[in-house]
Amino acid sequence: MLCCVCKEKEATVHLTQIAGEKMQKVDLCEDCAKQKGVNDPAGFSLADLLLGLGASQELEQASGGVETKCPTCGFTQADFKKAGRLGCADCYKTFAEGLEGLLKTMHKGTRHMGKAPRALQQSRDLSDRLKTLQKKLAKAVSDENFEQAALLRDEIQQTSAKLTELAAI
Numbered sequence: 776m777l778c779c780v781c782k783e784k785e786a787t788v789h790l791t792q793i794a795g796e797k798m799q800k801v802d803l804c805e806d807c808a809k810q811k812g813v814n815d816p817a818g819f820s821l822a823d824l825l826l827g828l829g830a831s832q833e834l835e836q837a838s839g840g841v842e843t844k845c846p847t848c849g850f851t852q853a854d855f856k857k858a859g860r861l862g863c864a865d866c867y868k869t870f871a872e873g874l875e876g877l878l879k880t881m882h883k884g885t886r887h888m889g890k891a892p893r894a895l896q897q898s899r900d901l902s903d904r905l906k907t908l909q910k911k912l913a914k915a916v917s918d919e920n921f922e923q924a925a926l927l928r929d930e931i932q933q934t935s936a937k938l939t940e941l942a943a944i
Contacts, residue, residue: 778804799859845869894941901938908934 776786779802786802844851846869850862861867867874891899908931915924 776802778807780807898941905934
């Protein structure tokens with residue numbers, strides 16, 4: 776098993792954190808373990824390892840070294856460093872500057888898209904497609920490209936029929 780940090784050397788230090796019903800594991804090589812202060816529990820932050828190595832430092836740098844506190848829940852950067860998670864939804868606004876870069880490295884983006892049932896997602900996709908086609912149709916008509924407009928009209932009719940079909944299900 777390779778080290779989670781350097782991804783080059785064999786992991787010899789294996790850490791497990793159990794919080795509630797969730798278990799998180801981190802595997803480190805000897806060098807990365809020493810570098811991260813795993814041998815010294817006071818200097819070690821599992822949150823840093825789990826959240827992209829240096830997450831809490833990134834938050835501290837963004838605030839200019841001043842201890843920022845969430846006005847809603849009172850959560851601080853130190854609390855984030857210890858727990859590895861934020862206290863409430865307002866923490867995202869309070870710590871936004873430092874979290875943006877961190878979230879970009881951890882996830883695909885900084886906006887939560889969530890999951891949706893397949894039928895609903897298909898309906899949304901078809902609605903978006905329909906809007907795009909209608910804009911293209913308006914452009915084709917204004918450019919007097921009537922052959923393209925006729926093709927777009929047919930595609931709009933097919934897409935509308937699919938959307939109506941999905942709504943009936």
